[in-house]
Amino acid sequence: MxxxxxxxxxxxxxxxxxxxxxxxxxxxxxxxxxxxxxxxxxxxxxxxxxxxxxxxxxxxxxxxxxxxxxxxxxxxxxxxxxxxxxxxxxxxxxxxxxxxxxxxxxxxxxxxxxxxxxxxxxxxxxxxKIPSAKDLHHILLANSLTADVWKKIGQTIAKFHHHQIYHHDLNIHNIMLGIENEVWLIDFDKCGIRQGSNWKNSNMARLKRSFEKEKRLRNIYWQLADWQILISAYNEAAMAN
Structure with missing residues (x-):
């Protein structure tokens, strides 16, 4: 820079x-x-x-x-x-x-x-601007994701959490996929660095509620099995760090 x-x-x-x-x-x-x-x-x-x-x-x-x-x-x-x-x-x-x-x-x-x-x-x-990226919400309105992509999402969030980055509004609108399915997080207003690990589970619970809400309101291409893949990859990456 x-x-x-x-x-x-x-x-x-x-x-x-x-x-x-x-x-x-x-x-x-x-x-x-x-x-x-x-x-x-x-x-x-x-x-x-x-x-x-x-x-x-x-x-x-x-x-x-x-x-x-x-x-x-x-x-x-x-x-x-x-x-x-x-x-x-x-x-x-x-x-x-x-x-x-x-x-x-x-x-x-x-x-x-x-x-x-x-x-x-x-x-x-x-x-x-992140080149050729779309937010997860718009993607899931039209298509489902492969298991590999769900794993990438979990691993990426784990990497942010490993560096103690707290995302105040972790939801599917603030997760983006690039042209090669690389995962990005956006909108860091009111976010910051937090010590410890007590907040991480509630951060992931917030994301899960976001999926559940959009499934209920707009019937996105998401199911609980997708969440299990994401959270398993998140936990594995967290344990490895």
Missing amino acids: AYIQQKAVESHIMLFDTGHFPVPVPKMFTGQYWKTQNAITGQATGRGTTYFFQHNKNEYVLRHYRRGGLIGKVLSDQYMYTGIEKSRAWQEFKLLQHMKNMDLNCPTPIAAMLKKTGLYYQADIISK
Whole structure:
């Protein structure tokens, strides 16, 4: 990764990889800007809109931080500012950097920005798009997976857990498969490094509930036998580490 630099522009504070954006400006953290550049290649909707765009032959993902739950109805995208290093964008950016250094299959962080307004801030993050990858939810709506792929998923999660990476929202939307069925984890907002092992079982239980929910709601190509393959591979990899 190229040199990471921090820059302040009026009320905006940016963290960025100079190899991708040597002179970043606040407007590049908006989907509207990339629309004017005819650079948008796709988008996804959840709590907000995630934009996919192309720049200098690279593909990127732009995500704006939004709250969920009841508080999200009042402060949809505003967070109390208690310092740069405690902000959601900075913590996710630094965690992604750490995981890339550990050779974990996660997005590459490219840039992050905070916009301060009084006591609050809004934030955005840009990462590199994982080439030709699809999330597990969309794949399972159309097709089943082989036992080997289920094993890979379990082994990959075990590798993250071995490095004490806690994923706050481990579900089938945040697991992706690449063109050769390599497994990636995405969306590390509110995630972090946790000590010990007590949290790992509940993390896997959360993932199992995600499969069960989508099976119930959308009848995805998943069955309990698939989970048994995944969790067996996870446990074997965990024991080996």
